[in-house]
Every structure is written in C-alpha cells, then in structure tokens.
Amino acid sequence: MQITSRELAQVAAAETPRFDMYTGIHKAVRAVMADTLLALGRMDADDEEELADVSQRVLQLLGMCESHLAHENAFVHRAIEARAPGASDAIAHEHAEHRQAIAALASQVAAVQSAPARQRHAAALALYRALSLFVAGNLQHMHAEETAHNAVLWARYTDAELVAIHDELVGSIPPEEMMGFARWLVPFMNPLERFH
Numbered sequence: 001m002q003i004t005s006r007e008l009a010q011v012a013a014a015e016t017p018r019f020d021m022y023t024g025i026h027k028a029v030r031a032v033m034a035d036t037l038l039a040l041g042r043m044d045a046d047d048e049e050e051l052a053d054v055s056q057r058v059l060q061l062l063g064m065c066e067s068h069l070a071h072e073n074a075f076v077h078r079a080i081e082a083r084a085p086g087a088s089d090a091i092a093h094e095h096a097e098h099r100q101a102i103a104a105l106a107s108q109v110a111a112v113q114s115a116p117a118r119q120r121h122a123a124a125l126a127l128y129r130a131l132s133l134f135v136a137g138n139l140q141h142m143h144a145e146e147t148a149h150n151a152v153l154w155a156r157y158t159d160a161e162l163v164a165i166h167d168e169l170v171g172s173i174p175p176e177e178m179m180g181f182a183r184w185l186v187p188f189m190n191p192l193e194r195f196h
Contacts, residue, residue: 019162
C-alpha cells in the first residue's frame with residue numbers, strides 16, 4: 001500500500017493526540033518479530049534443544065500474527081468499512097497474503113525440524129531469509145495501518161467510539177492469548193502509553 005503525502009500530513013497535523021488502537025499492539029508485534037528473527041539468525045541448527053526452542057518461537061510468532069490479523073479484520077476493518085467503504089481493501093488483500101505467508105513459514109519450520117543434519121543449516125538459512133522478508137513486509141504494512149488507516153478512523157470516529165471498538169476487540173481475546181500479547185506489549189510501551 002502506498003501512503004500519499006497528503007495522508008501523512010493529515011496524521012502529522014493532528015493537533016491533539018487521538019486514540020490510537022494500532023501503535024501499542026504493533027510495538028508488541030515488532031518486538032516479537034525482531035526478537036524471533038534475531039534468535040533464528042543466531043541459532044545453532046546442530047543443537048537439537050536450541051532448534052526446538054527457536055522453532056517453537058517462530059511458530060508462536062506466526063500464531064500471534066494470525067491472531068492479530070483476525071482481530072483487525074473482525075473489529076478494525078469492520079469499523080473502517082462501516083463508515084468508509086473500500087478504505088480497507090488494500091490492507092485486507094495484504095492480510096490474505098500474510099495468511100498465505102504464515103502457512104508457508106510454518107511449513108518451512110517443519111522442514112527445518114525434519115531435515116537431515118547435513119541439510120539443516122541450508123533449511124534454517126532459507127527459513128531465516130523467508131522470515132526476514134515477512135518481517136520487512138509487515139513493518140511496512142503496520143506503518144500503513146498506523147498512518148492511512150488511523151487517518152480514516154480519526155476522520156470518521158470520535159475517540160470515545162474508537163475506545164469502544166478497541167475495548168470490544170480486547171474483550172474478545174481469551175486470557176491465555178492476552179497473556180502472550182501482554183508479555184510483548186507492556187515492556188515496549190513508553191511511559192505515556194503505559195499510563196493510558
């Protein structure tokens with residue numbers, strides 16, 4: 001998705017901070033993506049215990065991404081489409097592509113785990129490179145949501161309405177899943193974000 005200079009100016013010109021349901025969770029997603037990618041990059045593919053641990057971390061990241069997409073689709077995109085039909089089409093298409101990438105990455109994790117020892121390093125490197133591209137695409141994707149989608153939401157919803165949408169979304173998350181998100185959410189918020 002391309003962000004126009006006009007859209008960026010709208011976000012930058014906001015006189016008072018608006019309720020932003022994207023940035024906090026996206027900081028968490030960025031943190032777990034970075035941590036997981038770094039762990040995969042330094043993994044010793046000959047160490048069975050480390051291979052199992054890092055593989056599990058990659059699968060947890062993929063599960064987190066899948067869940068995050070589902071929540072955005074069910075709550076945020078629904079709200080955008082209710083007042084700006086078509087405004088979330090490009091991102092919705094990217095979400096479908098992300099789901100395909102998540103499935104492909106999960107298959108690559110299984111391939112690394114089952115690879116013969118002599119092929120494991122090459123399989124791990126291929127997974128690392130594929131995950132790198134997935135992370136890169138998601139960083140751009142989240143930026144588009146935080147700028148263009150927030151501009152759409154802020155032009156059409158009050159902060160009270162946005163808080164209600166956010167609270168409904170958060171209320172739909174099972175406690176165990178919420179704990180997985182919270183582990184990455186709270187430590188990466190700045191003091192002002194933790195206060196609110």
